[in-house]
Amino acid sequence: MNFSLKEKAKENIIITSHRGAAGGNIPCNTMAAYEIALKQGADMLEVDLNCSVDGKLFLFHPLMESAHLDKLILLNALPMSLIKKLRYVNYDNAPTQFGITTFDDFLEAFKGRCFINIDKFWSNPKKIYEAVKRHGMEDQILVKSSYNKKVVNILTEIATDLPFMPIVRDTHPEHENLLKSGLNYVGVEVLFKDDTAEVASEEFIEKMHRDGILVWANSIIYNYKQQLSGGHSDDTALTVSEDEGWGWLSDRGFDIIQTDWPMMLIDYLKRTDRYYR
Numbered sequence: 001m002n003f004s005l006k007e008k009a010k011e012n013i014i015i016t017s018h019r020g021a022a023g024g025n026i027p028c029n030t031m032a033a034y035e036i037a038l039k040q041g042a043d044m045l046e047v048d049l050n051c052s053v054d055g056k057l058f059l060f061h062p063l064m065e066s067a068h069l070d071k072l073i074l075l076n077a078l079p080m081s082l083i084k085k086l087r088y089v090n091y092d093n094a095p096t097q098f099g100i101t102t103f104d105d106f107l108e109a110f111k112g113r114c115f116i117n118i119d120k121f122w123s124n125p126k127k128i129y130e131a132v133k134r135h136g137m138e139d140q141i142l143v144k145s146s147y148n149k150k151v152v153n154i155l156t157e158i159a160t161d162l163p164f165m166p167i168v169r170d171t172h173p174e175h176e177n178l179l180k181s182g183l184n185y186v187g188v189e190v191l192f193k194d195d196t197a198e199v200a201s202e203e204f205i206e207k208m209h210r211d212g213i214l215v216w217a218n219s220i221i222y223n224y225k226q227q228l229s230g231g232h233s234d235d236t237a238l239t240v241s242e243d244e245g246w247g248w249l250s251d252r253g254f255d256i257i258q259t260d261w262p263m264m265l266i267d268y269l270k271r272t273d274r275y276y277r
Contacts (some may be wrong), residue, residue, distance in 0.1 A: 068089065
């Protein structure tokens with residue numbers, strides 16, 4: 001597989017599976033959830049990283065211990081030897097057989113198989129980059145962050161080769177500076193409350209494409225009161241109208257869509273001749 005996001009985006013809309021494909025007894029951010037996401041056709045896996053007190057990287061969303069483990073603990077205060085003994089709970093808070101995965105095990109399992117978006121990269125950038133290099137997977141990785149001088153300095157110092165997307169809301173004033181920055185600026189993740197935002201416009205997306213920049217949208221919902229893509233969400237697609245949810249994002253020209261429902265999104269895009277470019 002040729003790991004070039006820009007080349008892949010010429011073939012089809014890139015589908016990112018948010019924390020894997022979880023449900024029933026399969027918790028998110030587990031090896032099982034990520035394997036299922038690939039079976040469902042996802043092109044990219046989004047992972048949350050945390051770090052133990054003895055400096056070991058593992059997959060887990062920080063501060064979600066109560067929700068996913070049913071325990072009032074902080075994993076980053078524990079050694080990896082204890083973290084490995086823990087098990088996730090499912091949606092009914094019943095214990096599951098699924099444990100917490102180390103970042104090294106995850107990388108080795110998905111080497112050469114898909115794109116990987118590392119969330120929480122900025123919490124441990126050097127450790128994460130060293131692990132990625134150790135596995136020889138720089139071309140599979142995408143990192144995203146809000147744009148600021150600290151981020152630019154970190155990338156410039158240790159990881160100019162990693163594909164990078166700034167996360168912006170409503171406008172993208174740093175676009176021209178990023179083009180000149182020397183970073184591997186491949187795209188931009190846009191957040192917008194409603195369709196009138198600059199970054200939601202066809203003109204903005206066309207400009208990004210002219211400059212060789214991909215545009216990422218989120219159909220996921222963290223909190224329904226804080227829309228990430230103007231209401232064109234998984235919730236809208238599944239409970240109101242697929243066309244108003246996923247169809248709108250596709251027709252607007254977004255190159256990457258992050259979803260919690262990869263199989264259903266891909267099925268819709270293929271049924272409506274929107275998937276392939």
